[in-house]
Amino acid sequence: MKDMVAGNRVWYRARGLDKSYGLDDARGIILSMISGKEQDTFNLQSYLVPTCDDSSATQIILLSCDHPLACLKGLEDDPTAFQHIDINGDRLCFDRHFRGFTQMYANPPGDIIIADIIAIPDLNSHACSSWQAKSNSKLWIQDFFQKDLPQYRTLVYGYIPKFSVDGVESVQMYCNELLGWLHSVRQTSEEIHRPLILIGHGFGCLIAAQLLLRAASCEESWPMVVSLAESIQGMIFFAVPSKSDIIDEVQGMVKKEDICPSDYLIREINHMMDNLTDDLSEFQGYPQANQVLELVPLLSRKDVESRRRLWSTKFAELFSLDSSIISSLEGAKKVPGDRSTIGRLKTTSSPAYKWVVDYIQSREQKILDLRKDDWIKASSMRSNGITILHSPQFAVADVVLIPGLNGDPWDTWSCTPRSTTGPATLGKFWPQTYLPRSLSDTRILTWGLKSDRTCQLEYFVNQAPRLLKELSSARPLGRSLIFVAQDEAGLLLKEVLRLSEKGCSKSEKDIISCTSAVVFLVSQRSVGREDIVFDPERKHTSEWLHDSIWSPSSSNATISLGLASFQVLQETYGIQSTHLLEIERTSHSELIRP
Template sequence: MTAIVLVMTILIRRSSGQLLKLPKNKKSLTLRIDDIPADYIDILDHNLESIVKEVLNLWGDADKVVRCSLVRYGNDSLCATISIITLLSVDDLSAQLGRAGNSYPYSFTCKFEGIILLYEDENGVDVDIIVVTGLGGYALGSWKSPNSDDVWLRDFLPKDVPNIRVLLYGYDTTLPGSLLKQSIGDLGGALLEQINAYRARDKTSHRPIIFIGYSLGGLLIKEMLIRVRRKRSDEDAILSNASYGILFFGVPNLSLRNDQLRTLVRVAVTNEDNIPLNRDYSGLVKYSSRSQGDYTVVRERLRRLIDKAKQEVATRFAEYNLYQPQSEITQACLRSLAFDDMDGRQNKIAAAAKDICKWLLSHETLVQWTRQYRGLLWIKGKPGSGKLTLLKFALCEVPAYYGADTLVFSFFFHGRGYELQRNLLGLFRSILYQLLSCVPGALRDLIDEFEAKRKSVGEPGEKWQWHLQQLQAFLASSLPRILKRFPVIVFIDALDECGEQPAVELIGYLKDLLLGLPLTNSRFGIFFSCRYYPIVELDSGSTILLDTENNADITTYIQTRFSGSYTDAQIQSIISDSAQGVFMWAHFVVERVLQLKRQGESRGKIKTEIKRTPQTLDDLYHGLIQGVENRSDALRLMQWICFSIRPLTTDELQWAMAVQPDRTHKSLEECQHSEDFIADENVDRRIKTLSCGLAEIVASTTAPVVQFIHQTVQAGGPVKISLAALCHNVMGVSREVGRGSRNISERSSGSAWMVDRAPR
């Protein structure tokens, strides 16, 4: 429903541009005419002339009617404003016009209360200007020229500043001591309700607002904005975002000299931008012409505010629409996307040591990537070269270089983790979980789909599951909305750990996503890390080869580890040169050197040990496992860790290690008290000993789990070689472990989980 107001002026003996000369004791009054039927427009001027001629005590003739603007209220009524020169008081004039126009469907009033539409550009409106008058003032008369009926807000400003709507707010401006019992808070609250109701009715709530306040009117605006900032309702939050600028004329702040006014005012606002005008107090808002100097100052200030408001408020609402409050449905949807240990790998990564990885921030490839509006950046490196540490460093540091307000989302594939930690479904569930937590308004379609499925099918996880293609579509549809307001970076670590074919599919999806995104002012970048193999074809984006860039970091790491305990520069140099860009190799050698140093070995022996250390991680792991003493237990530990369909908890591994094919335990209690059962206090030490330091206990969301220390251990080479060597020396153990676990499970239902997870 649109709103149009008719503002009319009846000029008495006034030609265009001629100043109005009033007879002695007569004055010009402005009245409102409401309830004008829309189909009376053609005869409205004639009817008003007839009514005015019947009113006594009007000065001169009133046969010339000039229409200033036309605006409609609703579908079938209009409102007019007329100015008349008369000896009558405003109340008498209203009464006489009412009697004279009794046969017409009009109502006359001199009271300008509530929101009154003064002007609206027929070519479209970009900004609302809401005007509030001051003490003892008149909603329209306060802004009228002292020499004519011109009102600069209606007659000057629309000609100088297009695409605006001017709204007057009228209220009882009587000072305390009269019948007025309202406080400044009451008046400000009433203004807030009036603005919200008016703009909601004509569906312009998101339109930018510039406020103009004179005297007490400025205090009402302040009080109203204070209430709005509390955001007690959605309407208040919307008004807060729409309110951009304020122009105050003579608004009292810290030094209120009027004793009566002090009873109204409780809050003062400082730090205003003061603009001096060469006018007395009442003349601050009264201008005679468009060329008057003070008017031009005010006009330009308003013009600047309006130009800025259009862009800024649009940005605010783009952000507001994204940051919708999380409802119960949104919370339930988040729970359906979440999964165990979703952030586990990222949270377990230690931050890079001091001065490590900082080279990345000045690397030319990264700098160029941060300037691209749509870009892929690959960090490629050998196994164990420090890709994970570098990506976490980038996750913390790069967004600041990418742009202000950058939204950051990430996923760390975990080949040794749960299934959803190592597949594409887990990636998209995690990314959409982060999006929905951060900008829920961008994923209305996801929430709607969730709500519809929950009503028609049942609860997620029990009756239905999210599918990969669904989630990919939701991500693609949400990004354009987000990029209207924010730049975005997505970090993805260890792409190779999801498998070659899934990785290729993901790369294809992301390429299409980048190509399909509309151009916006916000940038979107994807930051990958992966090995050279199995992800071989990387024909898009920019690439940084980590193992050719991290030599200084490895040297820094070695120096830090040896600091205070071993300062042999030559030994440090040998390790650094031999590492060939592989952090993991340097780590093992440093720990071995420190062990030899504690044992009192000579410098020559240490150098020999370093040179004898295999150069590849596969050979290094193989050598470590070859030296294990208890090969049977070591084999069983490796098999359970390697072949479990999910990471085993320490409690589960304790039971698994107690399973022996040649034992005849008849109950769990008997098994728990056997010599094969690892006591709680010995679990950590036993795992490290049997795995030669290649396995560790890590925290998880439910219970500590046992994993290999690095994906290079799990990846195949070291484990396959080591297990083959151990199996050669321990005949048939791998087959018997499975059979032994069945023996235990058959005797106790409490350990039935072993059947599905026993190595075959």
């Protein structure tokens, strides 16, 4: 790979550093590998970035220096290799190819991630070389974006070219590899549906275009691929290559590049060109293609490299150069430099950089609008006390949802656990996403109990006085009440209604008087259904049980769901498959133990 030294800087990636280490610790670890004499001969820059493809408690060190490190000489002999070094009990894995995805910076804790930005470099280029600022050792896609786009997860993609004298791979092969790596960084339900902006340089533009076509065809069974076409909300192309450009790239990747290519290689290149044209012929028919920001170089590569004996000029008659792969897009903007340097932006005031940031920010509102109804921020859902999800001006009833023993409404009814990425977690939370649509004139509330895994059922049920007090102060007298109780919450609700009947205040007694319906959500792990009953001596039970009961479906009809109907409920509300839910019609006889 000719650009393993990216812009006169050598880049290394070290994976496996424990998250407890800070940047100074990481730098100290690296310096301990280098002799004092060698330390005096170069400028070393280091960065700590998150690991983006697993949930391990590790992070990544990015190293940039002006010449190769002697301690990592093994990576010089084989640019596709890895080198493991044990330091202070940590096993670090070093590489120079950056294959797969590398996150450029950490996102602010507590903030949601608006979208993923994926940068795909040119063919035969290092993952970093396309994005390095001129006369600067930093990557603008890291340094500038971290300040201007902190709520975007920015990933650079590294791939190892497969061109050689033995054959030429098609763009579909690179797309297949990219899909595999995408699957590793877009795993959770929120990540799978997270908006995506693709930035391509040179051949990377063709890979990005093919990715859109592949996703739009929906031939894959992976949920990530099925949702990918809808997720792609923007594309930025730096120097879309012509057929001549690709031929020149291939020339630079094979041995004896100055001599005439073999008949075999000519056939392979022409076959690849035809495949590229066929593969991407439909690209401009997609809506995303009409919204691409295309940046084209002012200088042609042939002007800059006129002294080189390029196959595309010297042996032009041997190749299929009669048509373009992707036609120039409307509104393309010209940028100083040639196709190899067009992506090396100097400063944040560079016109090209301003175009890039303005383009991304112009799509931000659309991205947020697409997600605001279905994707809820976990931190907006209190794990302790009452949260009001929906409050119309003239509410006719209150729906109160009570979670089971874990006490957290979010973890009970969202597919995305609050603990996966902290308070910034976005997830589908059906009580807030769907209930307001079906019950627009109903106020919807959740109640949570902040507890730990040692929380016992007795303690949970003993929170009934607290729940009764909070409900009494949170609702107006006389408004109809509908309770939705998950698992053990049925026992808690039973105690709340018992206390309400004996309440000392009018607001407490009003709870049982106004309760018009109860829905039990019961999973396999929950307490027995026979335990969720009411004492026959209780008064007023017939007054708050109606013949028809509200249930969480697209209609307000009463339903009874067994295992056969669970899949429909799961698809509608995104409920985890580990919860086998029963939503049973509740009647007077069912609630009262004989």
